[in-house]
Amino acid sequence: MPPGPPRSFWGDNRADISTEHPWKTFTKWNKQYGPVISLYLGWTPVVVLGSAQAACDLLDKRSEIYSGRPRSIMAGEILSWGVRAITMSYGPRYKKWRALMQASLNSGAVAQYRPLQSLESKLFLRKLLDVNDPMEYRGHLSVFQMSVIFRLAYGRRVRTLQDDIVLANMQAGINFGKVQVPGKYLVESWPFLLWLPHRLQWFRHDVEKAREHDLELYMGLMNRVRKQMADGTAQPSMATLGLERQHEFGLTDLEMAYTLAGPWDAGVGTTVITIEIFLLAMLHYPKIMKKAQLEIDQVVGSSRMPEFEDTDSLPYVNAVMKEVARWRPVARTGFPHALTEDDTYNGYFLPKGATIYPNIDAIMQDPELFPKSEAFHPERFLDTTNPKLQNFTIQFGFGRRLCPGLYVANQSIFIIIARLLWAYDIVPATGPDGQAVIPPDDAFITGLITRPVPFPCVFRARSRAVGNMIVLEADRAEAETARWDAD
Numbered sequence: 001m002p003p004g005p006p007r008s009f010w011g012d013n014r015a016d017i018s019t020e021h022p023w024k025t026f027t028k029w030n031k032q033y034g035p036v037i038s039l040y041l042g043w044t045p046v047v048v049l050g051s052a053q054a055a056c057d058l059l060d061k062r063s064e065i066y067s068g069r070p071r072s073i074m075a076g077e078i079l080s081w082g083v084r085a086i087t088m089s090y091g092p093r094y095k096k097w098r099a100l101m102q103a104s105l106n107s108g109a110v111a112q113y114r115p116l117q118s119l120e121s122k123l124f125l126r127k128l129l130d131v132n133d134p135m136e137y138r139g140h141l142s143v144f145q146m147s148v149i150f151r152l153a154y155g156r157r158v159r160t161l162q163d164d165i166v167l168a169n170m171q172a173g174i175n176f177g178k179v180q181v182p183g184k185y186l187v188e189s190w191p192f193l194l195w196l197p198h199r200l201q202w203f204r205h206d207v208e209k210a211r212e213h214d215l216e217l218y219m220g221l222m223n224r225v226r227k228q229m230a231d232g233t234a235q236p237s238m239a240t241l242g243l244e245r246q247h248e249f250g251l252t253d254l255e256m257a258y259t260l261a262g263p264w265d266a267g268v269g270t271t272v273i274t275i276e277i278f279l280l281a282m283l284h285y286p287k288i289m290k291k292a293q294l295e296i297d298q299v300v301g302s303s304r305m306p307e308f309e310d311t312d313s314l315p316y317v318n319a320v321m322k323e324v325a326r327w328r329p330v331a332r333t334g335f336p337h338a339l340t341e342d343d344t345y346n347g348y349f350l351p352k353g354a355t356i357y358p359n360i361d362a363i364m365q366d367p368e369l370f371p372k373s374e375a376f377h378p379e380r381f382l383d384t385t386n387p388k389l390q391n392f393t394i395q396f397g398f399g400r401r402l403c404p405g406l407y408v409a410n411q412s413i414f415i416i417i418a419r420l421l422w423a424y425d426i427v428p429a430t431g432p433d434g435q436a437v438i439p440p441d442d443a444f445i446t447g448l449i450t451r452p453v454p455f456p457c458v459f460r461a462r463s464r465a466v467g468n469m470i471v472l473e474a475d476r477a478e479a480e481t482a483r484w485d486a487d
């Protein structure tokens with residue numbers, strides 16, 4: 001087995017892993033023991049990959065045996081019937097699920113979502129003109145991405161965080177989060193408890209109630225689209241595509257309903273947080289903001305907003321986007337994979353059943369790829385011939401589990417970043433003492449994805465003309481988006 005930290009008195013390494021910042025522990029161990037290390041969580045061997053080379057060699061190049069997920073009894077099997085994407089083991093069911101995802105989210109298909117992303121981003125810019133509270137932007141940003149995702153999945157949009165559909169989906173997210181707390185459920189370490197008669201499995205009862213809630217929600221959303229298709233009123237979406245070709249994809253109603261929920265599960269928080277990290281970076285690196293604004297002013301000018309067609313003409317803005325994802329990655333410990341066959345790598349034995357963490361935090365600091373990694377330095381992505389930097393996707397994971405939403409996520413991030421820079425100076429709020437409030441640059445709330453501790457941010461329109469155009473464009477966007485409103 002690869003080297004790693006000694007096990008504690010309890011026989012594993014759980015006690016030594018920071019519950020607040022687990023990625024810091026992993027990165028410290030990768031620096032100390034090497035790019036491929038091993039440890040134990042309970043009885044399960046865990047391998048942590050701390051370099052881009054190792055992650056690529058194993059998770060990309062040998063992905064046929066590195067694409068499982070660790071068994072999760074409560075979140076995967078009991079709450080989600082084994083059909084929720086992120087916990088699904090790798091096999092025939094996963095491949096059917098992935099086929100629908102690919103059909104809706106591949107690099108060509110996502111062009112159809114651009115008009116909606118453009119319209120929603122105009123409404124977002126408009127809301128920023130009126131905010132008084134420097135924390136308010138967070139809610140507006142969430143509504144932007146929720147609306148994009150709902151439209152994409154079910155052909156309808158959301159207007160506020162109080163929409164019923166938002167509240168119900170948030171509850172489903174809370175249900176999922178609750179059963180993922182490590183160590184909370186004995187059955188995860190002692191699966192033989194599943195042999196008890198059903199009524200004696202005390203850990204199931206609350207979770208099964210939550211499962212009823214989720215099932216009703218996901219089935220309801222899917223069946224609503226089915227009815228609209230019968231009435232001829234459905235807007236094209238992943239749901240219409242999936243239901244039209246349900247037989248071909250080979251998905252049952254249950255599998256289809258959970259597949260359609262995947263974009264919400266995995267595509268709202270991740271994208272919103274990435275844009276929050278962009279804002280955090282701009283507060284810390286105002287010169288980089290000015291440089292990106294200069295590029296936009298030269299290419300786009302002030303008489304129109306940046307459009308998707310400008311993407312290739314804005315290399316610096318693209319480099320800023322990549323550097324945001326590298327500087328403070330959203331999934332710091334990576335999403336765990338599971339190894340489905342015994343393997344060897346550089347003379348080490350890696351056992352079947354091991355959990356494999358691609359330690360994205362350490363990979364983003366890999367000195368070979370990212371010298372002076374602590375600096376926010378978009379230029380590292382320009383003038384490079386290294387394909388890993390040119391086609392930078394490390395933030396989206398690896399191999400056959402690579403995030404299927406990467407193209408649509410990048411579209412959301414690009415249009416928001418480019419238009420924010422075009423429209424506003426992003427500046428710190430002023431505290432009660434009259435001083436600028438610069439938030440800490442590495443204070444994050446932990447979880448499977450890590451979110452910056454909420455911070456204030458002020459958006460100052462760059463000119464009166466820009467302000468007028470934001471109002472005009474938002475009025476038009478409002479009229480155009482009406483057809484996606486829920487009835």
Ligand code: HEM
Nearest residue numbers: 086262263266267270271331335396397398401403405409
């Ligand atoms: C900046 C935004 C995003 C980031 C950083 C991100 C990152 C990730 C990562 C790291 C994974 C795990 C990959 C692995 O296991 O190696 C993942 C999986 C996934 N992502 Fe994303 N994601 C983003 C946006 C999206 C969007 C917009 C969608 C949907 C529209 C989406 C849908 C999914 C799904 C369904 C999975 C599960 C894939 C599987 O288990 O095979 N993601 N994402």
